[in-house]
Amino acid sequence: MTADPATPDAGDGKDAPDPFLTLVVLSGGMDSTTLMAHYTALRHRLVALTVDYGQRHRKEIESARRVAAHYGAAHHVLDLTGLGALLSGSALTDGGVDVPDGHYAEQSMRATVVPNRNAVLANAAVSVAVARRAGTVALGMHAGDHFIYPDCRPVFLTALRELVTVANEGFPTPRVEAPFMTWTKGQIAGHGTRLGAPLELSWSCYKGGEAHCGTCGTCYERREAFREAKVPDPTRYLDDTTLFAPPAAR
Template identity: 50%
Template sequence: MTTTLVCSGGLDSVSLAHALAGQGRLSRIVSFDYGQRHRKELDFAASCARRLDVPFHLVDLSGLGAALSGSALTDDLAVPDGHYAEETMRVTVVPNRNAIMLSVAFGIAAAQGDAAVAAAVHGGDHFIYPDCRPAFTDAFAAMQDAALDGYARIALHVPFVHATKADIVTAGARAGTPFAQTWSCYKGGLHHCGRCGTCVERREAFDLAGVADPTDYEDPDFWRRAVAAHAAGGA
């Protein structure tokens, strides 16, 4: 089943790229410039496509970020530190982002004759991001069936939608993912900050999976305090 993959350059989508490539299913990688606060992640997505020898489509939606205001990922707002599941992380929501990107990816897949579109949404995203939840992916797949009825039949492949981040690290390691060639941090500095929610989640996932984390963090120990604080708050 030839598959178009939506890839941010992060740990989740690059791990899925390597898993699909290992199965002989990856046909292309699609990434999006939506006016996000840094483009560093897109370099990692392009590098992944070169490494796996598949076409790379960078879709320019840069003008969209100004309209999707109010997010720390598109506006000049501070990215909060702390655990990913904290209420403060809601400032990183970009409204309808996955729906927009998946719609474009399905159009590309239909035009190129692919049989599926893959996305690496996962269970850890459910708390904050409504367009990463199973209810959304199920509804979106049904909508695309209607949108392409009589033209193409394209499946939505979301193998991590019920998985944890640690599960993804395990799957990525099994697929030979070069984790050092992925980018998660929302702040886009020289190294991962180690303090924002996605850095904390990344570091915790490697620990839970029992896989060595090759990532350079500016603050490599903050994640323990953040996880402890979140656990204490939920007690």
């Protein structure tokens, strides 16, 4: 039987993905900035993909540009602002919803959920990776995200990997990796610091002001992470003294 020449053969060496080319979904936050350092330490060549979905905290996009430049990585910004405009009800895309202050595990942080966000971002990244024959798509979700965000949990990653395999059958399919899935934010802060990641360039605050507010869920998680890791925090916060007890401790 003669193979269809129009159908890529994933088993053909020339069509196989490059195991040392990694596409990082780079938000510009601490986790994805540390991902850049992590794969650089593994001597991978990096391509960074940032998604503009109309997020309130637009400073993270500029942070992503600066982080990508730091690593000399090609950086692409995908414009999904049209989609973001349709996502009412999330504090990150709807100007009528306030970004809540408090501990990141509070149920009030559900206001910051963007429906299906990581599925959209990850699948966009996989499309680019398949086209460029990248061997890996790297995502920055971690254990601290599991409380609130369903698309940051291990079951999501398992389902995503299965989808990627099925959706790209016969094509050079990348591995989808989330090396920090079981890590705390503090472990990520420590890892990034040890690897020399430019965490001072990263942006976490969901309010998107000129400085990190220090009291929204992501700012507070960032503050806790550096304390847990016992490493210097290079971030300027408007409020670095207010403390919130985790819900389980009340």
